[in-house]
Amino acid sequence: MRKVLLLLVSCLVIGLILSPCVWSKTKIIKVGINAPLTGDIPKVGEGTKYAAQMWLEDIKSAGGLEVGGKKYPVELVIEDNESKAESAVKVNTKMITQDEVMVIVGPQASSQAIPAGEVANNYKTPMISPWSTNPDTTKNRPFVFRGCFLDPFQGPVAANFIKEEFGFTKAAVLYDVASDYPKGLAEFFKKAWEKANGAGSVVAFESFTTKDVDFSSQLTKIIKSGAEVLFTPQYYNEVALIVQQAHELGWNKPITGSDSWGSAETVELCGKDCYGLFFSTHYAAAGAKGATKAFIDRYNKKYGYVPDDVGALTWDALQIVQKAIQSYGKITGNVEKDRKGIRDALANIKEFDGITGKMTFTEDGDPIKCAVIVRISEKGEYEFYKSVCP
C-alpha cells in the first residue's frame, strides 16, 4: 500500500514538473483551435491547421499582434477533436480551463460545434466556428459566433438552383440522420423544395447513419421513386461512395450537394464520377481574384494543394478575431475580463470584407453573405458557376 502511494505521489510530482508553467502571468494572446485532425473528416482539420499556421506566421513576422500600441506575442493551441462531439467538448473545456485561451476558433462541423459552443458560452469564452452552418450553433449563445452562412439560407439556395437550372419538380434526398449538419440541411432543403414544388415533391427522403458505406438499398429506393435529381448534403468521404454507387445502380441524373462537398479531397476520392456535378458553397477557388487569389496562391505554394472552403473560412475567422482583439484595444492579463472584452468587440463588428466575400453580422453573431454555386469541372477543379445572395 505504501509503495503504491509512493509511486502515485512521485508520478504526480513528475507530472507537475513536466507540465507547462500555467502559473506564469506573461501577457500572451492565446488562441485555441479546435479542429478534427483525425476521425471522419481529417482533411477539414488539416485545412484548419494550415490556415491558422499561416495566420500565425503573419503575426510573428510582424513581431506580434499590435493591441493598443503594444505588441503581444500570440500562441496557437491546436487540439484534435477526432471529429467527435464528446471530444470537441473536452477540447474546449481543456483549452478554456487549462490553457486559458482568450478565444477559440472552431470546431468546424456542426455536430461538434453545437455541443462545444455550449461549453464556450457557459465559460463565457468567445468562440467562432468558421464552417458550422447549422443554426443551433449560435442560437441564444452570446459568446458564440460563426464565419459562414446558415443552412436556412443554404437549403433554399440549393433547391432554387436546381429548379432554375434544370426545371425539375421531383427531388430525392439522401442524408446522414446521426449528424447535425446533414440532418439539418436535408430538412431545410425539403422545406424549400416543397414550398416551391408543392407537398410531396420530395419523392424520396432516405437516410443512413455515420460510418455506413453501403447505400445500395436507399439508392435503389430513390431510383424507384422517380426522382429527377438527388440532393445529398454529405461530407467528402461519403460523397465519393454515394455518387459511385448511384452510378453503378443505373442513376444517370444529376446529383447535387452542399458546402461539405467543397473539401480538397472530394475529387481525389471520387474521381471521374463526380465530374460535372454542382454544389453550393462559400467560395470558388478557380478564377478567384484579389486577396482571395493571394491567399490561394500562398497556401498552394506552401502546402501543395488549392485550399478548400474550410481553409479560407478559417483564415477569415482569424482575421475577424484579430480585428476584434485590436478594437478591444488592451490586454489586461485577467483572462476573464479579456474574454468578455473580446466578445463585446466581436459583437460590435458589423461588417467585414473577407476572402470568402463581404459579410454583415446579425444580432445573433451570424453573418449574412453570398453563397456560390460551384461546378466540378472535367479537370476536377471547382469552377465558379454562379453567385446567390440573400
Next chain:
Amino acid sequence: MVFFFQNLINALQWGSFYALIALGYSMVYGILMLFNFAHGDIFMVGAYIGFGVATGIAALASLGAIVLPNWLILVLTIIISMFLTSFVGILVERLGYRPLREAPRASAAITGLMIGIILETGNLALLGARRVRFPSLIESATYNIGGVYVTNKKIMIVGVSLMLMLALHQFVRRSKYGMAMRAMAFDYVVVPLMGVPINTIAAMTFAIGSALAAAAGILFGIAYPVLDPYMGIVFGWKAFVAAILGGRGSILGATLAGFLLGFIEIFVAMIFPSTLRDFIAYSIILLILTFRPHGFFGEPYSARLRL
C-alpha cells in the same frame, strides 16, 4: 419485381463481406473457444495491405518493369495480400493470445479488443488520418438486365467470395489439417494428447481467418473505395453477430448467417424507412437468437462443455 431483384443483387454483395469475415470469427471461436475481437481490425489491415500491394504492382506496371493486364494485377494483389495478412494473424496469435491460453476467457477477450485498438492507432500513426482511395483495378462496367443493374465488380465479388468459402470447406472436410481442426473443435483437451500439435493448428486457424479477412478487405476496397483506419470496428461487430448466429465453429452456418445478415439489412431498408434499418434488422436477429440460442448449426452440448 425489378425492384426486388435489384435489392437481391445488392444484398448478395453486402452479405459476401459479412460471410467472409464471419468465417474468421467462427473458426477461431470453434477451435480455441476464443472471441478474437481484433478480427475486424485485421480485415482493415488486410484492406490496407491490399491497397499497398495494388499500388506497388500498378506503379511497377506503369514504369514498364512488368507488363500485366489489370485483372492479373487484381488476382496477384489478392493472393499476395492474403499471404501477407495471414502473418499478421499468426503474429496476433503468437504475441496476443498464446501467452494467455490458460488465462481466464475474459482476459483473452480484452486482449482482442486491445490488439484491435493497437492496429487502428498504429495505422493512424503510420499513415495519418487521411483517407486513401483504393485503386480501381478493374474498369467498372454496368450491365442492364431487364432493368436490374449489375456491375462486373458485383459479380466478381460474389464469385470470389463463394470460391473462397468453397475452398475453405473442402480444406476443412478433406485435408489432414482440416481434420485436426475439426477434432480440436470437438475437444481440445484430449485431442492434443493424441499428438495433434495444438500450437500449429491454432496458428493455422488464425492464418486462414486472416487471409479470408484480407480477401474481404480487398473486395471491400473495390466496392467501397474509401479506406479509413476505423472501417473494421462496426463491420467487425456485425460479422461477429453473423458468426454467433451461424453456430459455433460452423463454416456453413457462418456463411449462411453472413448472407442472411446482408439480406435482412438490405430488405429492411427496402420495406421500412431507412432510418430504422439497423434497429429493425437487429431486433429481428435478437428474435432469431431467442428461438435458436445456439445459432443455426451450433450444438448445445459443446457450449456447455467449455463455458
